[in-house]
Structure formats: C-alpha cells, structure tokens
Amino acid sequence: MKPSGGQARRRIGAFDIALALAGVLLIVLAAQNARPVVAVLRGDGVRGTFTAQRAECVQHPGHEQCSWIGTFRSGDGKVVREGIAFYGSERGTFTPGATSPAFDVGRRGYVYGPGGSNEWVVVAGLMLAGLGLAARPLLRLRRRPGEAVPAAPSTD
Template structure:
C-alpha cells in the first residue's frame, strides 16, 4: 500500500506568499502603465509644501501642492511623484499629468514605478510556479544535512 504525503509546509507558505504578492500587485498594473506613459489629464502642479521623512542616513522628500487641469478642474493636497528638495521651490509651477491616483500626479515624462511593479509580479508568479512544481515533486526543497 502506498502512502501519499500531503503538500510540504514550505510549498504552502511559498504559494501563499506568491498569491499575496499578486493580490496586492495586480491592481497596480494599470496605474503603473498609465504613470509610465504619462497617460492622463494634463495640467499644472503648483508646489506648496515640501514634506520630508528622515531615515537613518537618508532623507526622502516630495513636494505637495495643487493640481489644476487644463479643463479647469482643481485638486488640492496632491504630491508630485519623483519630486524632491532640489526640484522645485514653494510657489513654483510645473507641467503635470493626473492619471487618477488619489494622492499623486506625475511629470509629463511619466515614471519608472512600472519596474518595481513588474519585479513584484515576476516574484509572485515565480513563487506560485515554484510551489506548483514542488507540490508535483518536480522540485525538491533542499533539506539541511
């Protein structure tokens, strides 16, 4: 009589991690592509306040302000993606694009955030694929000697 083993715990954890990554990443594909292409409503961003966060050995800043679309629609308290301390001064304006994100507008050149989204997608799919192969016995998780 053959004894069938259940799925190894590591395969279940790996599959769960892959699923969670995909769960959080897939909804961001559309916005990441729109941001990369600067595909949205054109307008002007006016810098109002520089918001900075201190990390050990590093400071991360972004400009928050108002966005005025070419159609006249205004949005307040949005941040310009990719801005930092040196890119603007309070009261300065720059062309921007509203792609529909709640708190962000983008420069007319778009953004590179699609790279991170793509890497997370690959990692999530890779974890799911690995766990599927491990469950079928194609890949055997290494065991410590």
C-alpha cells in the same frame, strides 16, 4: 503503501503551501497597482499644471526624503486637486509658487511629471516573484519521485 505502478505518491508540504500563499499575496499587491502604473508608463491621464506650495521632508538615518505638495489643475480647469504630491520630487525640485507640467492618472495622493516614473519595475518584479512562488508547488509535483534536479553547468 505505494499506488499501483510502483510510483511513490507526490505531496505538497506546509512550506510549499506557505510559499504559494505568499506568492498569491504578492500577485494581489502587484495587481492592485497595475492599472495606475501602466497609465503612468504610457503617459495616460489628465494633463495640466502642478503648482508647488511646500516641501514636506522626513528625516531617515543617513538621508532625507522630501516631496513637494501643491495644487494640480487640469488644462481645461475642470479638475483641481489640492494637497497633492508631485511624484519623485525632492527638496530642490521646486520653490514655492513654481509650476510644472503634470498629469493625473487618478492615483490617490500623487500627480506625475512629464517623465512619468519607473514604478512599473517594482510592480513587474512583485508580479514575477509572486508567480514564481505560487507556481513552485506545481513545478515540484511535476517532477518524478527520485528525479534529480538538473545541476548548473560547470564554468571550469
């Protein structure tokens, strides 16, 4: 039965709900990492020195991934973090005992070099994908029944 006015009733299906929930999950994951990623992007944090102790490497089919583990000491000596990884380091980045300027944004397990990182790209991508998936059911409801989805312009 159609509602008054002759318009068909719009519905959200189970698939749309599942996509929206997946979108919300992506938003939550991105939001959890937003604060430290923005701090790294801005270069905020406690400045100090990283002293390399050892490289820890994991073999994957076709390549190796290494991180240097060492000690971070703030410039004023008040913050000391042992067993911390230098983000983005590889086997050839350091030798045992080598030092590098670093900063600590409070992220568990990592300090960052002067160049920071590009982690924000992944977090921004997750956030945008999550927003898109979460908004999909709402966008579908806005379309009138029988309204065609606009076709892509021809490139002929």
